[in-house]
Amino acid sequence: MSKTINWGIIGIGKIAEKFASDLATVENAKLVAVASRSIDRAKEFGGRHDSTFAYGSYEEIFNTPDLDAIYIATPHTSHAECTKLCLNKGVAVLCEKPFAMNEQEVKEMIHLAEEKQTFLMEALWTRFLPSTKKVLEIIDSKALGDIKLLQADFGFIPPFFPERRVLNPEYGGGAFLDIGIYPAFLSLLILGYPSTILATSTKGPTGVDETTAFLYQYGNNNIAKLSCTFGAETNTEATIFGTEGRIVMKKRFHDTKEIELIPNEGEPQVFNFPRETFGYNHEIEEVNDCLRKGKTSSDLWPLSQSLKLIQLLDKTREEAGIVYKTDKS
Amino acid sequence: MSKTINWGIIGIGKIAEKFASDLATVENAKLVAVASRSIDRAKEFGGRHDSTFAYGSYEEIFNTPDLDAIYIATPHTSHAECTKLCLNKGVAVLCEKPFAMNEQEVKEMIHLAEEKQTFLMEALWTRFLPSTKKVLEIIDSKALGDIKLLQADFGFIPPFFPERRVLNPEYGGGAFLDIGIYPAFLSLLILGYPSTILATSTKGPTGVDETTAFLYQYGNNNIAKLSCTFGAETNTEATIFGTEGRIVMKKRFHDTKEIELIPNEGEPQVFNFPRETFGYNHEIEEVNDCLRKGKTSSDLWPLSQSLKLIQLLDKTREEAGIVYKTDKS
Incomplete structure (x- = not known):
């Protein structure tokens, strides 16, 4: 045991x-x-x-x-x-x-x-969910051909409690760090670190970013077109478009229970990921497994990736003008 | 008569x-x-x-x-x-x-x-289509509340004939001027001229832009997140997200036959626009009407709007690095 x-x-x-x-x-x-x-x-x-x-x-x-x-x-x-x-x-x-x-x-x-x-x-x-693993498996199989565009949004209207973490700048509140991280993570996982980062933001009444949209470009290969908002209920879907077809990660994409592979030619395929947990x-199983094996980091989400992700978030925030007290000037 | x-x-x-x-x-x-x-x-x-x-x-x-x-x-x-x-x-x-x-x-x-x-x-x-007029009517009615995000994409893979207009730089080919104009137009019609314009592009084998993604920001009010591509079959939908709900202009949004108003609370409403023409x-009816009235321009799509649209396209192209021989240096 x-x-x-x-x-x-x-x-x-x-x-x-x-x-x-x-x-x-x-x-x-x-x-x-x-x-x-x-x-x-x-x-x-x-x-x-x-x-x-x-x-x-x-x-x-x-x-x-x-x-x-x-x-x-x-x-x-x-x-x-x-x-x-x-x-x-x-x-x-x-x-x-x-x-x-x-x-x-x-x-x-x-x-x-x-x-x-x-x-x-x-x-x-979300890195460890079977749905995420399946998306990577489909991409590796070249069923999409070459990826040209990755599109993802995350948006909902949180209850207006200005003092709580989500809307409070003192606690690092705002849409981007809270939910914008999911589209950013997905793009990093699938397309890597971009060569061009563009971003723009609006601010809500508590001073944190309300809507942030960001574009990542990868050499001359492809583009990720991403956004997050606390101002509206959005589709919260992600779609990866390739030359041969696309994958749709249904609402809410970050922990989706259904993905659809839609080839340009032929029948769509639906993959379901039912679960009773959140x-x-x-x-948790990944951590347990690593600890039992005496590892100091995970191979599926290594610290090098976490470093790349925070670099991506920092640079995107800089472009969008999202600043926290914890930022060095 | x-x-x-x-x-x-x-x-x-x-x-x-x-x-x-x-x-x-x-x-x-x-x-x-x-x-x-x-x-x-x-x-x-x-x-x-x-x-x-x-x-x-x-x-x-x-x-x-x-x-x-x-x-x-x-x-x-x-x-x-x-x-x-x-x-x-x-x-x-x-x-x-x-x-x-x-x-x-x-x-x-x-x-x-x-x-x-x-x-x-x-x-x-597309300015004169009943579906476009209905979208403006819904927005004017404040059924969406305040608009926070406008999202639109247009994408398909044209047949590869490098000498024809669509892919030929000599004829002003490329995704942006050909189909990117539709999301740009929609944003101009609904949100006006942006205060911030960000854009990035990839180039296809004939040297014209293949995928272009562009962000428009409007003061601190809202953001348009747009793209076009000749590299993939995309949803070609437009969605306007507001604080109270959203409007989805179904595929293909620019000449859609179906729009859906989805309030955050309450039942969605579908509006159909069947037609037998393209x-x-x-x-054509707008032009005929103007000519019969002796007008020299249309009130629905006046020359001032056409000027704003080309200024928007020029500036977006400049940001994305899309250049034609006809551009002055």
Whole structure:
């Protein structure tokens, strides 16, 4: 039987709820500790998800015996700090995306992980979904021919709570870092790092970016045409167009349950990916697997890719004029 | 009964075929003359479309008695020259889009039309379609709330005949001027002239632009995210996203027969626009109506809008690095 991996969670917002719920479906893995700045909220969350320990500060979580891995689900602005805290204690880290606020922070995290020989991975959960793997498999099979255009959008109207993370510039809020990362990630995964980056943005009432549109060009090969918005409910679909056909990742593309391969000639093919979880179980299994094998990073979403992604996000933000306090001038 | 408008056609390619076919469906309008550089092709085309006269040179068409209007359907590179030829003879002009190769040419055409007090209109036929008018009506009704994002693409793979207009740089070929004009036009019609223009392009084997993607930003209000390609079969849909809902102009959006209004709350509404013509009859009726009223331009697609459109196309081309011989350095 595989070794049980004992998990802790730092930061217990909405995404931590789903993560904990999915963790319960993974074999030989257990939630053993949760930490929040509020002990009451920690106890309530921990009780609901059968955690052995609940703490009212992040530092206390390292008192937990046999803690193997920590999932960091705090606001973006504290990802780097929390990650370094864990790595310094020699505990493996799965840190929510965006990995940190900028390239400098990500580099520090990666260097520390290497120095401490401790596992680190960005929680880019969509990388590990069977739908994403299938898209890559179809592209590798050359069923699309040469890719010419990749198109993706992500948009919804969040409830207007200016003080909460999503719309609050103090916590790295805004559409781009929150949901624009999904189209950016997809383009990086499929087309690599672009040679040209163009971006433009509008700002919402709290000062964070509301709608951001961005174009990536790859040599003379192809173009990605991407956008995100907190101003409208959009299709939230991705389509990859090639000379021989296209793949449509249906709404919502980042964790789609249905993709369609539409060749220019011949019948369309639909692939379904039913699941009962939120989809976080796949990234959890990847971490568990890496830890059991004694690896310090994932081959499917290595730290080199996380570095490229933050470089892409930084450069796109720069073009679009999206600035945070954490940015160096 | 309305005065019959006698039409001539200069340039008898694929679009002239459809135009002549639609002209035959318009009441009190008649094709009386066609002109091509080849007298054999002119006779063949004229015979097929019941034209009274057929000429082997453009200049001869002015020998036609009682000629009211000329439709110019030559390659883009000769639009300006042919238009000026007609205006100098005092004959009304409907000139195919793009109106000319650049702003300078369009300005010369407009100045000459004003000087000669002769009717001139760009053949932006989609402006006059009932579907386009309905989209504007829905937007005016505020059913979408505030527009946040406009998204449109146009893409298909033309047959590879490098010498023909579509792929030939000598004739102003390339995706952008040929089909990119439709998303650009739609954004201009709905959102006006942008404050920021970003664009990038790939080139195909004949040196013309193959895929061009372009972003327009409007103050801090909204963004248009547009593309065209000759490299892939794309959805060729347009969607206008607002705070309260969206309008989808179904494939192919520029002459759609179906638009759907999808409110964020409540039931979607579908509007159908069945027609048996190619859709050019609407622009023909607009010209006929203007001529009968003694007008020298259309109120629905005035010359000021054509000027703005070519300025938009010029600037977008400049950003994307799409250059023609006709461009001044």
